[in-house]
Amino acid sequence: MRTQVAIIGSGPSGLLLGQLLSNAGIDNVILDRVGREYILGRIRAGVLEAGTVQLLQQAGAGARMQAEGLVHDGIDLAFAGRHHRIDLKSLTGSPVTVYGQTELTRDLMDHREATGGRTIYDASDATPHDFDTARPFVTYDKDGTTHRIECDFIAGCDGFHGICRATVQDRGIRNFEKIYPFGWLGILADIPPVHHELIYANSERGFALCSQRSRTRSRYYLQVPLTDTAEAWSDAAFWDELRRRIPADVAERLVTGPSIEKSIAPLRSFVAEPLRFGSLFLVGDAGHIVPPTGAKGLNLAASDVHYLFEGLQGFYGEKSEAGIDAYSGRALARIWKASRFSWSMTTLLHKFPDSGAFGQKIQEAELDYLVHSTAASAALAENYVGLPY
Numbered sequence: 001m002r003t004q005v006a007i008i009g010s011g012p013s014g015l016l017l018g019q020l021l022s023n024a025g026i027d028n029v030i031l032d033r034v035g036r037e038y039i040l041g042r043i044r045a046g047v048l049e050a051g052t053v054q055l056l057q058q059a060g061a062g063a064r065m066q067a068e069g070l071v072h073d074g075i076d077l078a079f080a081g082r083h084h085r086i087d088l089k090s091l092t093g094s095p096v097t098v099y100g101q102t103e104l105t106r107d108l109m110d111h112r113e114a115t116g117g118r119t120i121y122d123a124s125d126a127t128p129h130d131f132d133t134a135r136p137f138v139t140y141d142k143d144g145t146t147h148r149i150e151c152d153f154i155a156g157c158d159g160f161h162g163i164c165r166a167t168v169q170d171r172g173i174r175n176f177e178k179i180y181p182f183g184w185l186g187i188l189a190d191i192p193p194v195h196h197e198l199i200y201a202n203s204e205r206g207f208a209l210c211s212q213r214s215r216t217r218s219r220y221y222l223q224v225p226l227t228d229t230a231e232a233w234s235d236a237a238f239w240d241e242l243r244r245r246i247p248a249d250v251a252e253r254l255v256t257g258p259s260i261e262k263s264i265a266p267l268r269s270f271v272a273e274p275l276r277f278g279s280l281f282l283v284g285d286a287g288h289i290v291p292p293t294g295a296k297g298l299n300l301a302a303s304d305v306h307y308l309f310e311g312l313q314g315f316y317g318e319k320s321e322a323g324i325d326a327y328s329g330r331a332l333a334r335i336w337k338a339s340r341f342s343w344s345m346t347t348l349l350h351k352f353p354d355s356g357a358f359g360q361k362i363q364e365a366e367l368d369y370l371v372h373s374t375a376a377s378a379a380l381a382e383n384y385v386g387l388p389y
């Protein structure tokens with residue numbers, strides 16, 4: 001088989017890139033090691049920056065998000081028993097949109113199928129080859145046969161544990177990493193959200209987040225030690241602990257119900273440099289991970305796609321390599337700023353093992369300054385809604 005761009009990974013970055021390329025008349029094939037339903041079973045991000053919304057619309061897969069996504073003009077920061085609203089819209093002119101990653105992925109998959117895009121699911125052992133020559137190719141196994149795809153470029157959209165970054169480990173790649181000493185226990189439940197916007201709560205017992213996927217589906221998180229397991233947390237224990245970490249007036253309004261998903265995600269900051277190796281590009285989680293506190297993971301995948309799509313469009317349209325040459329640098333400049341923001345939100349809102357009562361007071365003082373200083377609120381809002389591409 002021959003294509004122009006072979007895309008490894010059918011998550012948000014692979015699907016979005018594939019659709020933008022197809023719309024521009026650039027042939028591409030997507031490979032994923034698992035099947036469609038498995039991918040759609042993963043519960044992940046839910047807050048979309050305006051740039052991500054715009055890209056989904058540009059891809060032609062934005063209709064349901066437009067109809068069902070919830071536009072949020074603000075977020076609440078809760079600490080010391082109080083909560084304060086950060087008015088994102090009035091501070092930056094831009095809101096965020098709450099729409100689940102599962103739904104966004106489903107929309108992109110459906111649109112790809114409807115427009116005749118090629119996706120090969122259950123493709124095991126996908127491997128990029130010869131990407132430092134003029135004739136790169138990808139191999140994969142399916143139904144007992146090894147297949148080969150000749151291509152011009154390979155997009156490594158295969159997530160943090162994928163094969164593409166692993167393949168370039170001995171080619172001068174630098175990995176920057178910070179592991180946080182806690183994780184997030186998340187619950188998904190078909191109950192109305194406690195508040196119409198998200199509440200990020202700092203408390204002496206640890207961080208909590210009141211989030212949502214729709215007006216009838218809520219997502220709540222608790223900071224937990226990495227030694228905890230989701231199975232050891234009953235729903236009742238989760239709701240009791242959540243009530244203790246959020247302000248009393250919010251806890252009183254909390255509607256609880258049975259969880260339909262419960263899992264623990266470790267928190268990590270990770271950036272690989274560079275993101276290009278010949279004709280192989282690392283995109284999205286394949287190249288970087290942020291802790292979810294700043295709601296940036298999925299949005300960074302989208303901005304990477306934007307830069308790479310522009311580069312590939314320039315290559316095929318104007319025969320210019322300037323865009324693909326600039327991809328790694330442009331993407332990394334934005335990635336590091338989002339990594340800084342995600343790290344700072346994580347540091348500000350979580351309880352760290354060695355911070356003690358002094359650390360708690362410092363966090364509360366910083367939060368108090370943040371919500372009462374227009375300049376500080378504006379800086380937070382500007383980063384939260386997403387820095388410009």
Ligand SMILES: Cc1cc2nc3c(=O)[nH]c(=O)nc-3n(C[C@H](O)[C@H](O)[C@H](O)COP(=O)(O)OP(=O)(O)OC[C@H]3O[C@@H](n4cnc5c(N)ncnc54)[C@H](O)[C@@H]3O)c2cc1C
Nearest residue numbers: 009011012013033044045158159162284285295296297298
């Ligand atoms: C538990 C969890 C919770 C999260 N919560 C949030 C959140 O609240 N907010 C936020 O902004 N972000 C969150 N994120 C991050 C966000 O989900 C990711 O940034 C986003 O999924 C990145 O998209 P991607 O397409 O780059 O990677 P992925 O979504 O990981 O997709 C990669 C795809 O590649 C496939 N693949 C992997 N290896 C291979 C291989 N060898 N061959 C072929 N295919 C392969 C995988 O099956 C997968 O389909 C969360 C992530 C996790 C894991």
